[in-house]
Amino acid sequence: MPATLTDGGHSRTLSTIFQALELPILVNPVTLIGRTTLNAINTAGTLTLFLGEALGQLVKRPMYFRLFLRQCELVGVNSLPIVLLTAIFTGGVLALQSFRGFDNATIAAESVGTVVALSMLRELGPVLASLMVAGRVGASMAAEIGTMRVTEQIDALVTLATNPMKYLVLPRILALAVMMPLLAILANVVGIFGGYLVATKSLGLNAYTYIDKSFASVQFADITLGLVKAFVFGIIIALMGCYHGYTTRGGAEGVGRATTTAVVYASVMILVTDYLLTALMF
Amino acid sequence: MLEIRNLTKGFGGRQVLKGINLSVPKGDSTVIIGGSGSGKSVLLKCILGLLEPDDGQVLVDGQDTTHLDEKTRYKLMTRFGMLFQNGALFDSLSVWENVAFGLIREGTSESKAHKIAVEKLAMVGLAAHVADQAPSELSGGMKKRVALARAICQEPEIIFYDEPTTGLDPITSDVINELILKLKRELGVTSVTITHDMTSAYKIADHISMLFEGQMIAYGTVPEIQKSDNPYVQQFIHGRADGPIKMAVRAH
Numbered sequence: 001m002p003a004t005l006t007d008g009g010h011s012r013t014l015s016t017i018f019q020a021l022e023l024p025i026l027v028n029p030v031t032l033i034g035r036t037t038l039n040a041i042n043t044a045g046t047l048t049l050f051l052g053e054a055l056g057q058l059v060k061r062p063m064y065f066r067l068f069l070r071q072c073e074l075v076g077v078n079s080l081p082i083v084l085l086t087a088i089f090t091g092g093v094l095a096l097q098s099f100r101g102f103d104n105a106t107i108a109a110e111s112v113g114t115v116v117a118l119s120m121l122r123e124l125g126p127v128l129a130s131l132m133v134a135g136r137v138g139a140s141m142a143a144e145i146g147t148m149r150v151t152e153q154i155d156a157l158v159t160l161a162t163n164p165m166k167y168l169v170l171p172r173i174l175a176l177a178v179m180m181p182l183l184a185i186l187a188n189v190v191g192i193f194g195g196y197l198v199a200t201k202s203l204g205l206n207a208y209t210y211i212d213k214s215f216a217s218v219q220f221a222d223i224t225l226g227l228v229k230a231f232v233f234g235i236i237i238a239l240m241g242c243y244h245g246y247t248t249r250g251g252a253e254g255v256g257r258a259t260t261t262a263v264v265y266a267s268v269m270i271l272v273t274d275y276l277l278t279a280l281m282f
Numbered sequence: 283m284l285e286i287r288n289l290t291k292g293f294g295g296r297q298v299l300k301g302i303n304l305s306v307p308k309g310d311s312t313v314i315i316g317g318s319g320s321g322k323s324v325l326l327k328c329i330l331g332l333l334e335p336d337d338g339q340v341l342v343d344g345q346d347t348t349h350l351d352e353k354t355r356y357k358l359m360t361r362f363g364m365l366f367q368n369g370a371l372f373d374s375l376s377v378w379e380n381v382a383f384g385l386i387r388e389g390t391s392e393s394k395a396h397k398i399a400v401e402k403l404a405m406v407g408l409a410a411h412v413a414d415q416a417p418s419e420l421s422g423g424m425k426k427r428v429a430l431a432r433a434i435c436q437e438p439e440i441i442f443y444d445e446p447t448t449g450l451d452p453i454t455s456d457v458i459n460e461l462i463l464k465l466k467r468e469l470g471v472t473s474v475t476i477t478h479d480m481t482s483a484y485k486i487a488d489h490i491s492m493l494f495e496g497q498m499i500a501y502g503t504v505p506e507i508q509k510s511d512n513p514y515v516q517q518f519i520h521g522r523a524d525g526p527i528k529m530a531v532r533a534h
Contacts, residue, residue, distance in 0.1 A: 155332050156370035160384045161359035
Protein backbone atom coordinates (compact mmCIF):
# COMPACT_ATOMS: atom_id res chain seq x y z
CA MET A 1 0.00 0.00 0.00
CA PRO A 2 1.41 3.43 -0.90
CA ALA A 3 2.23 5.86 1.87
CA THR A 4 -0.57 8.33 2.49
CA LEU A 5 -0.19 11.84 3.76
CA THR A 6 -2.89 11.55 6.36
CA ASP A 7 -3.01 8.86 8.93
CA GLY A 8 -6.19 8.21 10.84
CA GLY A 9 -7.33 11.75 10.17
CA HIS A 10 -4.22 13.31 11.72
CA SER A 11 -1.94 15.35 9.52
CA ARG A 12 1.64 14.37 9.73
CA THR A 13 4.30 16.93 10.24
CA LEU A 14 6.48 17.82 7.31
CA SER A 15 9.47 15.87 8.62
CA THR A 16 7.50 12.65 9.19
CA ILE A 17 6.34 12.92 5.59
CA PHE A 18 9.96 13.17 4.56
CA GLN A 19 10.73 10.13 6.66
CA ALA A 20 7.74 8.21 5.26
CA LEU A 21 8.94 8.92 1.75
CA GLU A 22 12.47 7.97 2.81
CA LEU A 23 13.84 11.23 1.49
CA PRO A 24 17.26 12.11 2.78
CA ILE A 25 16.80 15.13 5.00
CA LEU A 26 19.78 16.90 6.45
CA VAL A 27 17.96 19.59 8.38
CA ASN A 28 14.39 19.81 9.49
CA PRO A 29 12.79 22.19 6.92
CA VAL A 30 11.08 24.19 9.65
CA THR A 31 14.41 24.62 11.44
CA LEU A 32 15.95 25.69 8.17
CA ILE A 33 13.28 28.33 7.55
CA GLY A 34 13.60 29.55 11.13
CA ARG A 35 17.37 29.72 10.97
CA THR A 36 17.35 31.53 7.62
CA THR A 37 14.84 34.06 8.91
CA LEU A 38 16.85 34.71 12.06
CA ASN A 39 20.02 35.11 10.03
CA ALA A 40 18.30 37.53 7.67
CA ILE A 41 16.97 39.65 10.53
CA ASN A 42 20.35 39.55 12.25
CA THR A 43 22.16 40.65 9.08
CA ALA A 44 19.62 43.41 8.42
CA GLY A 45 20.19 44.72 11.94
CA THR A 46 23.98 44.56 11.64
CA LEU A 47 23.90 46.36 8.29
CA THR A 48 21.64 49.07 9.65
CA LEU A 49 23.99 49.62 12.60
CA PHE A 50 26.98 49.70 10.24
CA LEU A 51 25.30 52.28 8.00
CA GLY A 52 24.20 54.27 11.03
CA GLU A 53 27.72 54.31 12.46
CA ALA A 54 29.14 55.50 9.14
CA LEU A 55 26.52 58.22 8.66
CA GLY A 56 26.94 59.25 12.30
CA GLN A 57 30.47 60.33 11.35
CA LEU A 58 28.95 63.02 9.12
CA VAL A 59 28.47 65.33 12.06
CA LYS A 60 31.94 64.87 13.53
CA ARG A 61 35.07 66.66 12.51
CA PRO A 62 37.42 66.38 10.65
CA MET A 63 35.77 65.95 7.27
CA TYR A 64 37.74 64.10 4.64
CA PHE A 65 36.40 66.05 1.68
CA ARG A 66 39.34 65.17 -0.52
CA LEU A 67 38.76 61.43 0.02
CA PHE A 68 35.13 61.94 -0.97
CA LEU A 69 36.15 63.64 -4.23
CA ARG A 70 38.69 60.93 -4.93
CA GLN A 71 35.99 58.28 -4.47
CA CYS A 72 33.63 60.25 -6.73
CA GLU A 73 36.25 60.03 -9.42
CA LEU A 74 36.88 56.32 -8.85
CA VAL A 75 33.26 55.20 -8.65
CA GLY A 76 31.63 57.77 -10.90
CA VAL A 77 33.91 59.05 -13.62
CA ASN A 78 35.74 55.76 -14.07
CA SER A 79 32.48 53.82 -14.33
CA LEU A 80 31.21 55.98 -17.20
CA PRO A 81 32.48 53.88 -20.13
CA ILE A 82 30.96 50.61 -18.95
CA VAL A 83 27.69 52.24 -17.85
CA LEU A 84 27.22 54.17 -21.09
CA LEU A 85 28.12 51.18 -23.23
CA THR A 86 25.49 49.11 -21.43
CA ALA A 87 22.95 51.92 -21.78
CA ILE A 88 23.34 52.53 -25.51
CA PHE A 89 22.91 48.86 -26.35
CA THR A 90 19.98 48.49 -23.96
CA GLY A 91 18.21 51.44 -25.62
CA GLY A 92 18.91 49.96 -29.04
CA VAL A 93 17.68 46.50 -28.18
CA LEU A 94 14.57 47.96 -26.52
CA ALA A 95 13.71 49.74 -29.77
CA LEU A 96 14.23 46.57 -31.79
CA GLN A 97 12.26 44.34 -29.44
CA SER A 98 9.33 46.68 -28.89
CA PHE A 99 9.06 47.32 -32.66
CA ARG A 100 8.69 43.58 -33.18
CA GLY A 101 5.90 43.54 -30.63
CA PHE A 102 3.63 45.89 -32.59
CA ASP A 103 2.04 44.34 -35.67
CA ASN A 104 0.83 47.72 -36.94
CA ALA A 105 3.61 49.94 -38.34
CA THR A 106 1.78 53.20 -37.54
CA ILE A 107 1.26 52.29 -33.89
CA ALA A 108 4.85 51.08 -33.75
CA ALA A 109 6.13 54.40 -35.05
CA GLU A 110 4.21 56.21 -32.33
CA SER A 111 4.97 53.81 -29.51
CA VAL A 112 8.58 52.68 -29.78
CA GLY A 113 9.86 56.04 -28.51
CA THR A 114 7.51 55.93 -25.55
CA VAL A 115 8.48 52.37 -24.64
CA VAL A 116 12.19 53.12 -24.84
CA ALA A 117 11.99 56.39 -22.90
CA LEU A 118 9.80 55.08 -20.10
CA SER A 119 11.66 51.79 -19.75
CA MET A 120 15.02 53.52 -19.60
CA LEU A 121 13.98 56.28 -17.20
CA ARG A 122 11.87 54.25 -14.81
CA GLU A 123 13.68 50.97 -14.84
CA LEU A 124 16.57 49.97 -17.02
CA GLY A 125 18.70 53.12 -16.77
CA PRO A 126 19.10 53.02 -12.98
CA VAL A 127 18.94 49.23 -12.58
CA LEU A 128 21.43 48.25 -15.28
CA ALA A 129 23.79 51.10 -14.41
CA SER A 130 23.67 50.00 -10.76
CA LEU A 131 24.26 46.35 -11.59
CA MET A 132 27.31 47.30 -13.66
CA VAL A 133 28.59 49.54 -10.87
CA ALA A 134 27.92 46.79 -8.31
CA GLY A 135 30.15 44.46 -10.31
CA ARG A 136 32.86 47.01 -10.85
CA VAL A 137 32.88 49.22 -7.79
CA GLY A 138 31.22 47.02 -5.16
CA ALA A 139 33.76 44.30 -5.83
CA SER A 140 36.75 46.62 -5.71
CA MET A 141 35.55 48.25 -2.47
CA ALA A 142 35.15 44.85 -0.81
CA ALA A 143 38.55 43.70 -2.08
CA GLU A 144 40.37 46.88 -1.09
CA ILE A 145 38.86 47.21 2.39
CA GLY A 146 39.07 43.45 2.89
CA THR A 147 42.78 43.46 2.07
CA MET A 148 43.26 46.39 4.43
CA ARG A 149 41.53 44.36 7.13
CA VAL A 150 43.60 41.20 6.72
CA THR A 151 46.89 43.12 6.45
CA GLU A 152 46.04 45.06 9.65
CA GLN A 153 45.86 48.39 7.81
CA ILE A 154 42.48 49.09 9.42
CA ASP A 155 43.99 48.45 12.86
CA ALA A 156 46.85 50.73 11.83
CA LEU A 157 44.35 53.49 11.05
CA VAL A 158 42.94 53.20 14.56
CA THR A 159 46.41 53.33 16.14
CA LEU A 160 47.01 56.50 14.10
CA ALA A 161 43.94 57.98 15.80
CA THR A 162 41.84 57.82 12.65
CA ASN A 163 38.35 56.37 12.64
CA PRO A 164 38.19 53.85 9.79
CA MET A 165 34.42 54.33 9.45
CA LYS A 166 35.03 57.98 8.75
CA TYR A 167 38.16 57.54 6.67
CA LEU A 168 37.19 54.50 4.59
CA VAL A 169 33.47 53.84 4.74
CA LEU A 170 31.75 57.22 4.82
CA PRO A 171 33.46 58.72 1.73
CA ARG A 172 32.57 55.63 -0.28
CA ILE A 173 28.91 55.63 0.74
CA LEU A 174 28.56 59.36 0.06
CA ALA A 175 30.37 59.12 -3.25
CA LEU A 176 28.09 56.38 -4.54
CA ALA A 177 24.96 58.08 -3.19
CA VAL A 178 25.91 61.18 -5.21
CA MET A 179 27.42 59.58 -8.29
CA MET A 180 24.88 56.80 -8.90
CA PRO A 181 21.99 59.18 -9.78
CA LEU A 182 24.35 61.16 -12.04
CA LEU A 183 25.41 57.96 -13.78
CA ALA A 184 21.75 56.99 -14.14
CA ILE A 185 20.93 60.35 -15.77
CA LEU A 186 23.70 59.85 -18.32
CA ALA A 187 22.67 56.22 -18.86
CA ASN A 188 19.10 57.39 -19.49
CA VAL A 189 20.15 59.99 -22.02
CA VAL A 190 22.51 57.64 -23.85
CA GLY A 191 19.99 54.75 -23.72
CA ILE A 192 17.22 56.90 -25.22
CA PHE A 193 19.68 58.08 -27.84
CA GLY A 194 20.56 54.44 -28.62
CA GLY A 195 16.87 53.67 -29.07
CA TYR A 196 16.51 56.72 -31.30
CA LEU A 197 19.44 55.63 -33.48
CA VAL A 198 18.04 52.14 -34.00
CA ALA A 199 14.48 53.37 -34.54
CA THR A 200 15.37 55.99 -37.14
CA LYS A 201 18.41 54.48 -38.87
CA SER A 202 17.60 50.79 -38.76
CA LEU A 203 13.80 50.58 -38.45
CA GLY A 204 13.16 53.62 -40.63
CA LEU A 205 10.80 55.35 -38.19
CA ASN A 206 10.14 59.08 -38.49
CA ALA A 207 12.61 60.97 -36.30
CA TYR A 208 10.20 63.82 -35.50
CA THR A 209 7.37 61.48 -34.40
CA TYR A 210 9.81 59.41 -32.34
CA ILE A 211 11.14 62.39 -30.39
CA ASP A 212 7.77 64.06 -30.09
CA LYS A 213 6.09 60.93 -28.69
CA SER A 214 9.01 60.19 -26.38
CA PHE A 215 8.83 63.61 -24.76
CA ALA A 216 5.04 63.70 -24.65
CA SER A 217 4.82 60.45 -22.71
CA VAL A 218 7.45 61.22 -20.08
CA GLN A 219 6.35 62.83 -16.85
CA PHE A 220 8.48 64.38 -14.18
CA ALA A 221 7.59 61.54 -11.80
CA ASP A 222 9.14 59.00 -14.19
CA ILE A 223 12.46 60.79 -13.96
CA THR A 224 12.37 61.19 -10.19
CA LEU A 225 11.45 57.53 -9.68
CA GLY A 226 14.54 56.50 -11.63
CA LEU A 227 16.76 58.89 -9.71
CA VAL A 228 15.44 57.86 -6.31
CA LYS A 229 16.16 54.27 -7.30
CA ALA A 230 19.69 55.10 -8.39
CA PHE A 231 20.33 56.94 -5.11
CA VAL A 232 19.16 53.97 -3.03
CA PHE A 233 21.07 51.48 -5.21
CA GLY A 234 24.23 53.56 -4.81
CA ILE A 235 23.97 53.32 -1.03
CA ILE A 236 23.29 49.57 -1.27
CA ILE A 237 26.39 48.97 -3.42
CA ALA A 238 28.68 50.97 -1.14
CA LEU A 239 27.20 49.43 1.99
CA MET A 240 27.65 45.89 0.69
CA GLY A 241 31.18 46.54 -0.57
CA CYS A 242 32.30 48.29 2.62
CA TYR A 243 30.54 45.98 5.08
CA HIS A 244 31.80 42.76 3.55
CA GLY A 245 35.27 44.20 3.16
CA TYR A 246 35.29 45.53 6.71
CA THR A 247 34.24 42.21 8.24
CA THR A 248 36.65 40.09 6.16
CA ARG A 249 38.28 37.21 8.05
CA GLY A 250 40.99 34.82 6.99
CA GLY A 251 43.53 36.03 4.47
CA ALA A 252 43.34 35.93 0.70
CA GLU A 253 40.52 33.41 0.70
CA GLY A 254 38.49 35.67 2.96
CA VAL A 255 39.04 38.63 0.65
CA GLY A 256 37.84 36.55 -2.31
CA ARG A 257 34.77 35.49 -0.38
CA ALA A 258 34.02 39.05 0.71
CA THR A 259 34.26 40.28 -2.87
CA THR A 260 31.88 37.67 -4.23
CA THR A 261 29.43 38.12 -1.38
CA ALA A 262 29.44 41.89 -1.79
CA VAL A 263 28.58 41.70 -5.50
CA VAL A 264 25.96 38.95 -5.15
CA TYR A 265 24.23 40.60 -2.18
CA ALA A 266 24.34 44.02 -3.79
CA SER A 267 22.85 42.68 -7.04
CA VAL A 268 20.08 40.75 -5.32
CA MET A 269 19.28 43.66 -3.03
CA ILE A 270 19.16 46.03 -6.01
CA LEU A 271 16.60 43.84 -7.77
CA VAL A 272 14.47 43.35 -4.65
CA THR A 273 14.60 47.02 -3.69
CA ASP A 274 13.79 47.92 -7.28
CA TYR A 275 10.54 46.01 -7.03
CA LEU A 276 9.69 47.49 -3.64
CA LEU A 277 10.40 51.07 -4.73
CA THR A 278 8.43 50.65 -7.95
CA ALA A 279 5.47 49.18 -6.06
CA LEU A 280 5.69 52.01 -3.52
CA MET A 281 6.02 54.90 -5.97
CA PHE A 282 4.08 53.47 -8.92
CA MET B 283 52.76 54.19 33.42
CA LEU B 284 51.02 51.19 31.82
CA GLU B 285 49.31 48.70 34.05
CA ILE B 286 47.21 45.70 33.16
CA ARG B 287 44.96 44.23 35.80
CA ASN B 288 43.20 40.90 35.60
CA LEU B 289 42.61 41.15 31.88
CA THR B 290 40.48 38.39 30.37
CA LYS B 291 39.37 37.84 26.81
CA GLY B 292 37.68 34.90 25.14
CA PHE B 293 36.35 34.09 21.72
CA GLY B 294 33.27 31.91 21.40
CA GLY B 295 33.79 30.03 24.64
CA ARG B 296 37.56 29.67 24.25
CA GLN B 297 39.40 31.68 26.88
CA VAL B 298 42.49 33.25 25.29
CA LEU B 299 43.57 35.53 28.12
CA LYS B 300 42.96 34.22 31.63
CA GLY B 301 43.58 37.13 33.93
CA ILE B 302 46.72 38.94 32.86
CA ASN B 303 48.56 41.23 35.25
CA LEU B 304 51.47 43.30 34.05
CA SER B 305 53.06 46.57 35.01
CA VAL B 306 55.28 48.55 32.67
CA PRO B 307 57.15 51.41 34.38
CA LYS B 308 57.83 54.65 32.51
CA GLY B 309 60.80 54.38 30.18
CA ASP B 310 60.93 50.60 30.54
CA SER B 311 61.19 48.13 27.71
CA THR B 312 59.06 45.13 28.49
CA VAL B 313 59.16 42.13 26.20
CA ILE B 314 56.39 39.57 26.25
CA ILE B 315 57.52 36.20 24.99
CA GLY B 316 55.39 33.18 24.22
CA GLY B 317 54.69 30.63 21.53
CA SER B 318 52.20 30.93 18.72
CA GLY B 319 48.66 30.90 20.04
CA SER B 320 49.67 31.89 23.56
CA GLY B 321 47.57 35.06 23.31
CA LYS B 322 50.34 37.63 22.75
CA SER B 323 48.65 39.39 19.84
CA VAL B 324 45.25 39.39 21.55
CA LEU B 325 46.84 40.93 24.64
CA LEU B 326 48.42 43.68 22.56
CA LYS B 327 45.15 44.38 20.76
CA CYS B 328 43.31 44.56 24.08
CA ILE B 329 45.83 47.06 25.44
CA LEU B 330 45.47 49.19 22.32
CA GLY B 331 41.69 49.00 22.42
CA LEU B 332 41.46 47.25 19.05
CA LEU B 333 39.70 44.45 20.93
CA GLU B 334 37.47 45.00 23.90
CA PRO B 335 38.51 42.86 26.87
CA ASP B 336 35.81 40.79 28.58
CA ASP B 337 36.98 41.85 31.98
CA GLY B 338 39.84 43.61 33.74
CA GLN B 339 41.51 46.95 33.31
CA VAL B 340 44.19 48.62 31.22
CA LEU B 341 45.48 51.63 33.08
CA VAL B 342 47.51 54.37 31.43
CA ASP B 343 48.89 56.80 34.02
CA GLY B 344 46.35 55.40 36.47
CA GLN B 345 43.36 55.99 34.17
CA ASP B 346 41.28 53.00 33.07
CA THR B 347 41.11 52.97 29.29
CA THR B 348 38.87 49.97 28.70
CA HIS B 349 35.59 51.87 28.48
CA LEU B 350 36.47 55.12 26.79
CA ASP B 351 34.15 56.98 24.46
CA GLU B 352 35.26 57.33 20.86
CA LYS B 353 36.72 60.81 21.15
CA THR B 354 38.80 60.09 24.25
CA ARG B 355 39.93 56.75 22.77
CA TYR B 356 41.29 58.42 19.63
CA LYS B 357 42.90 61.14 21.70
CA LEU B 358 44.65 58.47 23.77
CA MET B 359 45.82 56.82 20.55
CA THR B 360 47.96 59.84 19.75
CA ARG B 361 50.06 58.90 22.80
CA PHE B 362 50.61 55.41 21.41
CA GLY B 363 52.71 54.20 18.52
CA MET B 364 52.34 50.76 17.06
CA LEU B 365 54.61 48.75 14.80
CA PHE B 366 52.60 46.01 13.12
CA GLN B 367 54.11 42.66 12.32
CA ASN B 368 54.01 43.12 8.57
CA GLY B 369 54.20 46.87 8.69
CA ALA B 370 50.55 47.44 7.77
CA LEU B 371 51.61 50.31 5.54
CA PHE B 372 48.78 51.91 3.54
CA ASP B 373 49.55 50.73 0.04
CA SER B 374 47.43 53.43 -1.56
CA LEU B 375 49.76 56.10 -0.15
CA SER B 376 53.42 56.84 -0.78
CA VAL B 377 56.06 56.19 1.89
CA TRP B 378 56.17 59.77 3.15
CA GLU B 379 52.36 59.99 3.26
CA ASN B 380 52.40 56.84 5.36
CA VAL B 381 54.97 58.23 7.76
CA ALA B 382 53.27 61.62 8.04
CA PHE B 383 49.74 60.16 8.10
CA GLY B 384 48.96 61.34 11.60
CA LEU B 385 50.45 64.78 10.99
CA ILE B 386 48.44 65.36 7.81
CA ARG B 387 45.29 64.19 9.57
CA GLU B 388 45.95 66.75 12.30
CA GLY B 389 46.20 69.49 9.70
CA THR B 390 49.94 69.92 9.28
CA SER B 391 50.73 71.44 5.87
CA GLU B 392 51.96 69.01 3.23
CA SER B 393 55.38 70.60 2.81
CA LYS B 394 56.01 70.56 6.55
CA ALA B 395 54.70 67.01 6.90
CA HIS B 396 56.97 65.89 4.06
CA LYS B 397 59.97 67.48 5.76
CA ILE B 398 59.19 65.79 9.08
CA ALA B 399 58.61 62.46 7.31
CA VAL B 400 62.06 62.66 5.68
CA GLU B 401 63.61 63.42 9.09
CA LYS B 402 61.88 60.40 10.65
CA LEU B 403 62.95 58.22 7.74
CA ALA B 404 66.53 59.36 8.33
CA MET B 405 66.15 58.36 11.99
CA VAL B 406 65.42 54.79 10.91
CA GLY B 407 68.27 54.89 8.39
CA LEU B 408 66.35 55.42 5.17
CA ALA B 409 67.45 57.86 2.47
CA ALA B 410 65.26 60.78 1.42
CA HIS B 411 64.53 59.32 -2.02
CA VAL B 412 62.60 56.46 -0.40
CA ALA B 413 60.01 59.01 0.73
CA ASP B 414 58.36 59.22 -2.67
CA GLN B 415 58.31 55.49 -3.36
CA ALA B 416 55.30 53.24 -2.93
CA PRO B 417 55.36 50.72 -0.05
CA SER B 418 55.05 47.86 -2.56
CA GLU B 419 58.46 48.77 -4.00
CA LEU B 420 60.24 48.17 -0.68
CA SER B 421 61.84 45.06 0.78
CA GLY B 422 60.54 43.51 4.01
CA GLY B 423 63.19 45.14 6.17
CA MET B 424 62.61 48.55 4.60
CA LYS B 425 58.87 48.24 5.11
CA LYS B 426 59.48 47.55 8.81
CA ARG B 427 61.65 50.64 9.02
CA VAL B 428 59.04 52.80 7.30
CA ALA B 429 56.41 51.39 9.66
CA LEU B 430 58.71 52.23 12.56
CA ALA B 431 59.14 55.77 11.24
CA ARG B 432 55.34 56.05 11.05
CA ALA B 433 54.96 54.73 14.59
CA ILE B 434 57.35 57.35 16.01
CA CYS B 435 56.29 60.23 13.77
CA GLN B 436 54.02 61.85 16.33
CA GLU B 437 56.44 61.26 19.18
CA PRO B 438 54.38 58.75 21.15
CA GLU B 439 55.00 58.02 24.82
CA ILE B 440 54.44 54.29 24.49
CA ILE B 441 55.41 52.19 21.50
CA PHE B 442 54.09 48.69 20.91
CA TYR B 443 56.11 46.35 18.75
CA ASP B 444 54.36 43.31 17.29
CA GLU B 445 57.07 40.78 16.44
CA PRO B 446 59.46 43.44 15.12
CA THR B 447 62.06 40.98 13.83
CA THR B 448 59.89 38.12 12.59
CA GLY B 449 60.50 37.28 8.95
CA LEU B 450 63.72 39.29 8.69
CA ASP B 451 67.23 38.00 8.11
CA PRO B 452 69.54 38.00 11.17
CA ILE B 453 71.39 41.16 10.15
CA THR B 454 68.28 43.16 9.36
CA SER B 455 66.80 41.87 12.62
CA ASP B 456 69.74 43.29 14.49
CA VAL B 457 69.40 46.60 12.66
CA ILE B 458 65.77 46.77 13.84
CA ASN B 459 66.86 45.86 17.38
CA GLU B 460 69.45 48.64 17.31
CA LEU B 461 66.78 51.07 16.10
CA ILE B 462 64.46 50.08 18.93
CA LEU B 463 67.28 50.67 21.42
CA LYS B 464 68.14 53.97 19.78
CA LEU B 465 64.55 55.18 20.02
CA LYS B 466 64.47 54.21 23.68
CA ARG B 467 67.73 56.05 24.28
CA GLU B 468 66.95 59.17 22.28
CA LEU B 469 63.23 59.57 22.82
CA GLY B 470 62.97 57.91 26.23
CA VAL B 471 59.87 56.02 25.20
CA THR B 472 58.21 53.22 27.12
CA SER B 473 57.78 50.13 25.01
CA VAL B 474 55.97 46.81 25.00
CA THR B 475 57.21 44.21 22.54
CA ILE B 476 55.77 40.81 21.75
CA THR B 477 58.14 38.38 20.15
CA HIS B 478 59.36 34.81 20.12
CA ASP B 479 62.80 35.81 18.86
CA MET B 480 64.97 35.32 21.97
CA THR B 481 68.03 37.09 20.49
CA SER B 482 65.90 40.16 20.01
CA ALA B 483 64.25 39.82 23.42
CA TYR B 484 67.61 39.64 25.26
CA LYS B 485 68.89 42.63 23.37
CA ILE B 486 66.02 45.08 23.77
CA ALA B 487 64.39 44.03 27.05
CA ASP B 488 64.65 45.56 30.47
CA HIS B 489 62.07 43.07 31.66
CA ILE B 490 60.79 39.89 30.09
CA SER B 491 57.43 38.37 30.77
CA MET B 492 56.35 34.99 29.50
CA LEU B 493 52.82 34.24 28.36
CA PHE B 494 51.65 30.65 28.24
CA GLU B 495 48.09 29.54 27.55
CA GLY B 496 46.67 32.92 28.42
CA GLN B 497 48.56 33.38 31.68
CA MET B 498 51.72 35.21 32.69
CA ILE B 499 53.95 32.46 34.01
CA ALA B 500 57.16 34.42 34.51
CA TYR B 501 58.38 37.99 34.90
CA GLY B 502 61.85 39.34 35.49
CA THR B 503 64.95 41.02 34.16
CA VAL B 504 66.91 39.30 31.39
CA PRO B 505 69.35 37.51 33.78
CA GLU B 506 66.48 36.52 36.06
CA ILE B 507 64.59 34.93 33.16
CA GLN B 508 67.74 33.20 31.90
CA LYS B 509 68.32 31.73 35.35
CA SER B 510 64.66 30.89 35.92
CA ASP B 511 64.03 27.38 37.18
CA ASN B 512 60.58 27.33 35.60
CA PRO B 513 60.73 24.38 33.15
CA TYR B 514 58.29 26.11 30.77
CA VAL B 515 60.52 29.17 30.59
CA GLN B 516 63.65 27.06 30.19
CA GLN B 517 62.13 25.06 27.36
CA PHE B 518 60.95 28.18 25.56
CA ILE B 519 64.06 30.33 25.84
CA HIS B 520 66.26 27.48 24.71
CA GLY B 521 63.86 26.43 21.99
CA ARG B 522 63.69 22.76 22.92
CA ALA B 523 61.13 20.44 21.32
CA ASP B 524 60.99 18.31 24.47
CA GLY B 525 59.63 19.70 27.67
CA PRO B 526 56.40 20.53 29.45
CA ILE B 527 55.11 22.67 26.55
CA LYS B 528 53.47 20.41 24.00
CA MET B 529 53.08 21.97 20.61
CA ALA B 530 50.10 21.05 18.46
CA VAL B 531 52.37 19.71 15.74
CA ARG B 532 55.26 17.49 16.77
CA ALA B 533 58.21 16.46 14.67
CA HIS B 534 57.48 12.78 15.22
